[in-house]
Structures are given as C-alpha cells and as structure tokens.
Amino acid sequence: MNYGFETLAIHAGQDPDPRTGAVVPPIYQTSTYAQDAVGAPRLGYEYSRSGNPTRDALQECLAAIEGGRVGLAFASGLAAEDALIRTVCAPGDHVIIPDDAYGGTYRLFAKVAQRWGLTFTAAKISHPDAVRAAVRPGQTKIIWVETPTNPLLGIADIAALAGIAHETGALLAVDNTFASPYLQQPLGLGADVVIHSTTKYLGGHSDVVGGALITADAGLGAELAYHQNAMGAINGPFDGWLTLRGIKTLGVRMDRHCDNAERIAEYLTSHSAVAQVLYPGLSEHPGHETAAKQMRRYGGMISFRAAGGEAAALRICERTRLFVLAESLGGVESLIEHPGRMTHASVAGSALEVPADLVRLSVGIETADDLLADLEQALG
Structure with missing residues (x-):
C-alpha cells in the first residue's frame, strides 16, 4: 500500500516491539551482541558500529520519507558528506559545489578533501548552463547541490541538473536539509543521493546531532553502507531514537x-x-x-x-x-x-x-x- 508522508514518518521502521508490545521502538544502547555460535550472530547483529536495531529503524524511516531504497544515518551531516565523497571519488577527481555552499561543506572540500587530491569548482547552481560549463568530462564525479542554499536561499532546478549530471557521467547529490523531505523529494526529480543534516528539521528540537544519506540505487547504497561501517562515523542509538521521535511530527x-x-x-x-x-x-x-x-x-x-x-x-x-x-x-x-x-x-x-x-x-x-x-x- 502506498502510504502518505505523515503515515510513513510515524510508522516506517517503527513497528511495535515484538517481545513487549512497546509502541515506541526501544533504544538498543549496546555495543555488542551475544552470538548463538562462533560466527553466528542473531539477526545479523554483532557490533553496533556495523549494525544496531535503533539505527536500522531510523534508516528505514529515512529511506521511506525520501522515496529511496537505502537510508544511512551518520554522526553528523558533515560525516555523511565525507562518506559520500570517499565512496564516489578518488584522488584526481572533480566535484562541482554551489557558489554559496554551507561554510562547513566548503571547509570539507577546501581544507580536507583537496589535500586528499580532490578538486572542486564553485558554480552558480541556479543557472544550469553555468553548471554544465563547469563540468570536466571524465573527471567530474559529483554535481553537489543545495536547494535552497545556505545562507542565500538560492534555488536549483533539480531535474535540469540531474539531466546534466547523467549526460556527463556524474552523480547528482542534493543537500535537502533546508527543505526537508516533507517539502521536497529530490530522488523523485532525478537526484542520485540526498544528504541531510538530521540535526535540523528532521530532529527538529535542537537536542541531537546527526546526518544522513538516502539513495534509490541499491548498488550505490551498498557501497555507502560499506564506507559507513569502514569509516565508523555512525549515528548512536540514543541519537537515532531522538531523531525518529522528531520525524514523527515533521x-x-x-x-x-x-x-x-x-x-x-x-x-x-x-x-x-x-x-x-x-x-x-x-x-x-x-x-x-x-x-x-x-x-x-x-x-x-x-x-x-x-x-x-x-x-x-x-x-x-x-x-x-x-x-x-x-x-x-x-x-x-x-x-x-x-x-x-x-x-x-x-x-x-x-x-x-x-x-x-x-x-x-x-x-x-x-x-x-x-x-x-x-x-x-x-x-x-
């Protein structure tokens, strides 16, 4: 059944606890899990960096409300951004970012990723022709978009930029933090991956820090999940539970x-x-x-x-x-x-x-x- 947004926000990934009937999923505040035999973890859980039921509930909900197949929760929005960069790009690759990008995103590219060998160009993402002109064929791996932008509230045409990205062999990544999934769903407009600082509207109460990546591409989702585990900047169970609580009223x-x-x-x-x-x-x-x-x-x-x-x-x-x-x-x-x-x-x-x-x-x-x-x- 195709449920509406508010129904998904309240129920996706959040069935009552099968053991106790608790309507709100519990906080699995644990680092490790008992195994039934050597190398045989119950339900696949062995260590909470690799998997945690509370985080899984949040990730399922994130995917549902963005219209994606895979949702991944991180320790912060910048941790999510870093995981995306290191999954998709290699030294020598190129990324296009907005010419009024969030300061933390700019710092990540200019002070961290650039030292790693990644190059980037700041382009006026509200003008598709300017974005197309900034593409370096064979080298540009991501067209990185905020819409609305932070802090100048610029608007990018997601569908138009998706067309440019896919024509040139790049991915379109959309930071949807300002809009939230309730107001805008970039995957349905052609984006390959959506980024969130879940600290903001998704959490909604200024009491938790987190980030997320959501994609409709199962293969890309598996690669991102590998890097989430390998790099380790995961969202903790209590943070995940607070974010789920916030999403219910988004x-x-x-x-x-x-x-x-x-x-x-x-x-x-x-x-x-x-x-x-x-x-x-x-x-x-x-x-x-x-x-x-x-x-x-x-x-x-x-x-x-x-x-x-x-x-x-x-x-x-x-x-x-x-x-x-x-x-x-x-x-x-x-x-x-x-x-x-x-x-x-x-x-x-x-x-x-x-x-x-x-x-x-x-x-x-x-x-x-x-x-x-x-x-x-x-x-x-």
Whole structure:
C-alpha cells in the first residue's frame, strides 16, 4: 500500500516491539551482541558500529520519507558528506559545489578533501548552463547541490541538473536539509543521493546531532553502507531514537514553520531597515517559479540584508529576544545569526564569502505575532 508522508514518518521502521508490545521502538544502547555460535550472530547483529536495531529503524524511516531504497544515518551531516565523497571519488577527481555552499561543506572540500587530491569548482547552481560549463568530462564525479542554499536561499532546478549530471557521467547529490523531505523529494526529480543534516528539521528540537544519506540505487547504497561501517562515523542509538521521535511530527511542524516564515518574509519586504529579503516564497525571488514547481511550500528559512550595513546587521542580531542568537536551524524555537561571523566564517576571503550585512533567520513554530513583534523592536 502506498502510504502518505505523515503515515510513513510515524510508522516506517517503527513497528511495535515484538517481545513487549512497546509502541515506541526501544533504544538498543549496546555495543555488542551475544552470538548463538562462533560466527553466528542473531539477526545479523554483532557490533553496533556495523549494525544496531535503533539505527536500522531510523534508516528505514529515512529511506521511506525520501522515496529511496537505502537510508544511512551518520554522526553528523558533515560525516555523511565525507562518506559520500570517499565512496564516489578518488584522488584526481572533480566535484562541482554551489557558489554559496554551507561554510562547513566548503571547509570539507577546501581544507580536507583537496589535500586528499580532490578538486572542486564553485558554480552558480541556479543557472544550469553555468553548471554544465563547469563540468570536466571524465573527471567530474559529483554535481553537489543545495536547494535552497545556505545562507542565500538560492534555488536549483533539480531535474535540469540531474539531466546534466547523467549526460556527463556524474552523480547528482542534493543537500535537502533546508527543505526537508516533507517539502521536497529530490530522488523523485532525478537526484542520485540526498544528504541531510538530521540535526535540523528532521530532529527538529535542537537536542541531537546527526546526518544522513538516502539513495534509490541499491548498488550505490551498498557501497555507502560499506564506507559507513569502514569509516565508523555512525549515528548512536540514543541519537537515532531522538531523531525518529522528531520525524514523527515533521509534517505538522513544517506547515507551521512555513506559515510563520511567509508572514515574516512579507513583513520584512516593507520595512525600511531591510534592504533585501531572500525567501523563495516571494514572487520577486529569482528562483520562485522553480521552487513552486519542485517544493510543496517554501520553508522556514529567511535571509535578509540590513539597510545599514554590517553594523546594523550585528545590532539586529543582538537585539532580538525571542529569536535566539545561535548557530544551527530547523528547531521549534526561532534562531537568528550573522552568517559572515558565525556559520560561514570559514568562507571569509574566498569566492564564497557572504555579504557582511546578511542576517539569517530560522523561523520557529512560536506564535507568529510574537515573532513579528520581536523583529519590530529589533529592527527599530
């Protein structure tokens, strides 16, 4: 039976415990497992780096809600990214990344993978022709996409980039963290693998760190699973259990995130202290039509540029009361940050440096009027 998203989020991989009938799957907080004979582990479990029932439940759920066949849970989003790079690429290979990629992703390529012999090009992923021009035939192994991007909220046409990737022998990897599987499902649009920081909307409560890879290709999934075990940056059982708990309410939370963000984006567009609002739900956003085509709604992330420059942006970040000044995103509580000095400090001085007057909001699920009032006093 083809179940709806919310049903899968609550039930996929989460049948009641067969021994006790517990409705919520237990936390298997164990490192090792008794074997019935030498080399004969029960149900295939022998050591929790290689397999754990709680992590398996999460991985099955992740695959289901992204429309994939294989889901893999990692210790963080960057651990998932590293496993993908080392599975697909070898020294001398090339990757295309967004020209406004997340600072941690840029750091992984520029400071870690590049020393290992991988090269990369930052391209404007909202322009398929720019991506095509950046491809190095026979050398480009991954076209790496964020959509929406972090922190400039750029939108990539997933189907168009999938076509380019497959024409040129590359894989299309889509970081779906900002959208979440509820708002966007890249595998159905032609992507080969989806990346998540499950710390964000999937966990949803700012109390757990994790990452994930999901693919519809069983062969690629097996290769990724091999590297997950061989490299060892796995998601622990308690972290996995917390993430599963968060996923159950993902759909209803995302609807509220979107409701609040849409109101705040409209408010910011008319405020004299704001020079520009970056939100794909606005009709004037250059990626609005593409987002409308491939997303259910436009998400809970908003960036804007302060009319008074960097000093004004810093002042706004420091004056909010409900919007907590903190890194990360996707939790039930609203957050505000200055990307240039916080999450994207690692791209300072590079071609990916973000504007100094940029402010990023992770709009939570509080009462919208209270959030608007907080921004009003901070902007004033």
